Amino acid sequence: MAEKWSLGRALRGMFTRPQIDDTTWDDLETALITADFGPDVTEATVDDLREKVARFGTTDPADLKRMLRESLEERFAAFDTTLKLTERPAVVLVVGVNGVGKTTTIGKFANFLGRYGRSIVVGAADTFRAAAVEQLATWAERGGAAIVRPEKEGQDPASVAFQTIDYAKRNGTEIVLVDTAGRLHTKAGLMDELTKVRRVIEKQAPISEVLLVLDATTGQNGVMQAEAFLEHAGVTGLVITKLDGSAKGGFVLAVQERTGLPVKLLGQGESIGDLTGFTPHVFVEQLVD
Numbered sequence: 001m002a003e004k005w006s007l008g009r010a011l012r013g014m015f016t017r018p019q020i021d022d023t024t025w026d027d028l029e030t031a032l033i034t035a036d037f038g039p040d041v042t043e044a045t046v047d048d049l050r051e052k053v054a055r056f057g058t059t060d061p062a063d064l065k066r067m068l069r070e071s072l073e074e075r076f077a078a079f080d081t082t083l084k085l086t087e088r089p090a091v092v093l094v095v096g097v098n099g100v101g102k103t104t105t106i107g108k109f110a111n112f113l114g115r116y117g118r119s120i121v122v123g124a125a126d127t128f129r130a131a132a133v134e135q136l137a138t139w140a141e142r143g144g145a146a147i148v149r150p151e152k153e154g155q156d157p158a159s160v161a162f163q164t165i166d167y168a169k170r171n172g173t174e175i176v177l178v179d180t181a182g183r184l185h186t187k188a189g190l191m192d193e194l195t196k197v198r199r200v201i202e203k204q205a206p207i208s209e210v211l212l213v214l215d216a217t218t219g220q221n222g223v224m225q226a227e228a229f230l231e232h233a234g235v236t237g238l239v240i241t242k243l244d245g246s247a248k249g250g251f252v253l254a255v256q257e258r259t260g261l262p263v264k265l266l267g268q269g270e271s272i273g274d275l276t277g278f279t280p281h282v283f284v285e286q287l288v289d
Helices: 007-015 022-036 039-056 063-075 102-114 132-141 157-171 186-202 216-225 228-232 252-259 282-289
Strands: 090-095 120-126 146-150 175-179 207-215 235-243 262-268 276-277
Touching: 007 022, 007 063, 007 207, 007 282, 022 063, 039 063, 063 252, 063 282, 090 102, 090 186, 102 120, 102 132, 102 175, 102 235, 102 262, 102 276, 120 132, 120 157, 120 252, 132 146, 146 157, 157 175, 157 186, 175 207, 186 207, 186 228, 207 216, 216 228, 216 252, 228 235, 235 252
Parallel strands: 090 175, 090 207, 120 146, 120 175, 207 235, 235 262
Antiparallel strands: 262 276
């Protein structure tokens, strides 16, 4: 079985050569494109590095590696990746099209917050599919969170959101995660539903975050699918799922620059603990080394 491609491995071969030459630049461009940085970010990064290498008059690949790390860190650091969860209860709406890993992400996020001693309740406001409620209940249990289910089949999503906030207030629960419908049946219908959910919640408590879940394996297509959410849902941050380490790591920067929104959480595996916050310098170090 062939060894899995990764950006770090590709760069290691490049940076152990005796000196920077034309092949270095070609290989760097190919490596960044393969890692899903996208053509615009790749071109800008390579042009920036060429200018710096010429300015400092270096031919040492170790200098290029350091410059690459600094250049990427600077671009990542332009976004505030902090989760803003200071309100009590802190209400988080989780949005995204079906199939991106929204349900599993909510369970993993509950587990992530629980590790910091926070109490969490999940609201099953995606009432369109009965299976969605059961799946969410399973993941909420794995994540150590309480769950508020619809009281009847096909219940209005906004009323489930209302019940969830009410539960949090009555029980002193610190963080509320509200699942929402992911079907893009019609842009107008979906956005009307989300608007209603938001309006009902905001009568009870401010919304701290609206997190859009994106699947890294779909690349730029995923961003295009999610444009309705980006345009209408008041998204404050992104969660990238199915991120295969440095093989697709460039998608994180590409999607931030494409949407203008920070990536706040990363999902890099299947188990309940495989969700982390996003720290730019740590991520770049893992990506490049």
